[in-house]
Amino acid sequence: MGGPATASVPLRLGNHSYDVLIGPGVRTSLPGIVRRLGAGRAVVVSARPAEWVPDTGVETLLLPARDGERDKTLATVEALCGEFVRFGLTRSDVVVSCGGGTTTDVVGLAAALYHRGVAVVHLPTSLLAQVDAGVGGKTAVNLPAGKNLVGAYWQPSAVLCDTDYLSTLPPRELRNGLGEIARCHFIGAPDLRGLPLAEQITAGVSLKARVVERDERDTGARHILNYGHTLGHALEQATGFALRHGEAVAIGTVFAGRLAGALGRIDQARVAEHLEVVRHYGLPTSLPDGVEPEALVRLMRHDKKAFDGLAFVLDGPRGAELVSDVPHDVVIRVLDGMPRAHLAELVG
Numbered sequence: 001m002g003g004p005a006t007a008s009v010p011l012r013l014g015n016h017s018y019d020v021l022i023g024p025g026v027r028t029s030l031p032g033i034v035r036r037l038g039a040g041r042a043v044v045v046s047a048r049p050a051e052w053v054p055d056t057g058v059e060t061l062l063l064p065a066r067d068g069e070r071d072k073t074l075a076t077v078e079a080l081c082g083e084f085v086r087f088g089l090t091r092s093d094v095v096v097s098c099g100g101g102t103t104t105d106v107v108g109l110a111a112a113l114y115h116r117g118v119a120v121v122h123l124p125t126s127l128l129a130q131v132d133a134g135v136g137g138k139t140a141v142n143l144p145a146g147k148n149l150v151g152a153y154w155q156p157s158a159v160l161c162d163t164d165y166l167s168t169l170p171p172r173e174l175r176n177g178l179g180e181i182a183r184c185h186f187i188g189a190p191d192l193r194g195l196p197l198a199e200q201i202t203a204g205v206s207l208k209a210r211v212v213e214r215d216e217r218d219t220g221a222r223h224i225l226n227y228g229h230t231l232g233h234a235l236e237q238a239t240g241f242a243l244r245h246g247e248a249v250a251i252g253t254v255f256a257g258r259l260a261g262a263l264g265r266i267d268q269a270r271v272a273e274h275l276e277v278v279r280h281y282g283l284p285t286s287l288p289d290g291v292e293p294e295a296l297v298r299l300m301r302h303d304k305k306a307f308d309g310l311a312f313v314l315d316g317p318r319g320a321e322l323v324s325d326v327p328h329d330v331v332i333r334v335l336d337g338m339p340r341a342h343l344a345e346l347v348g
Helices: 026-037 074-087 101-117 127-133 164-169 171-184 197-214 221-226 231-237 245-262 268-280 293-300 327-336 344-348
Strands: 006-011 018-023 041-046 060-065 096-097 120-124 138-143 148-154 159-164 310-315 320-322
Touching: 006 171, 006 197, 018 041, 018 120, 018 197, 026 159, 041 074, 041 101, 060 074, 074 101, 074 138, 074 164, 096 101, 101 138, 101 327, 120 127, 127 164, 127 197, 138 197, 148 231, 159 164, 164 231, 164 320, 171 197, 171 245, 171 268, 197 221, 197 293, 221 310, 221 320, 231 245, 231 310, 245 268, 245 310, 245 327, 268 344, 293 327
Parallel strands: 018 159, 041 060, 041 096, 096 120, 120 159
Antiparallel strands: 006 018, 138 148, 310 320
8 A cells, every 4th residue: 555556635624634545455444544533443344355354453333234226224223332332332443334325324424423423434446436425524414305314414434435345346336336436427527537546536526625625515616516316316215216326417417418418508419418428437317117297297396405495516608517597498398308127127
């Protein structure tokens, strides 16, 4: 570790500043980070086999986790906090997540709530979590009414994006992460197509870090990180999470381009560019058969950005920005105009 293959992206938020390390073997930095925090005990919550969990250097409780939306609940958070109590974890100790984006979300929220906040270090092991979910301090779990409706902002003390973890992922899980990389193209990143994966991760993390530094709590600029997510989250729910997050965001990105075109915000060449970029990454671009536009609109109205009517992050003359009160009939027309495909084709 520490050689030329390792990148370090700083995220500066006053007392909550930290570094994101990206590269092969960076997980071995964990004991030094735990020492720096002064923690005497650690709880590691891991969705990966024990051999992939690095030593913390202190007395450690290892708890198993399962990546996936089914465990992204308040019940899981309560169960974790109960284990923290039984282990005797104090506010001066540390919690470590080792897993995909749902694991970093759940563990981050548990750390935020336990004793009103205990230090957390994230070891995101999926591409999706490394490029997005593990960075930025957003933690949340789902309710039956919608995704990520209960959460807190709790910045980690460090994030270790060890690219060795990516070698363990099946092809579909890698593709899932590419959905977040594809949307970076429309929110200020350079064209990442053709770059090595580690460089794409570093570019995505750097973009997110700069946005979060300007708007930690999602009151303005940070909205752009939700590009493609409003429809994406609705598609996840509408398909019972058969569509993975990155796959759904990819479809949402194509839709965002079409909607921006329908509203006259971008020209047809830019609309087509949305389709080209998403296709380049081998991601789905069609709506699944059997999902009705009105049902999707109902789900999108629960989106956290939709304070009044329908709101989307859309491309435009000034770049990506939040657009509120988008007319219902325009959204329905754009959804109706999108191509359809069998769900099995979209996830195959």
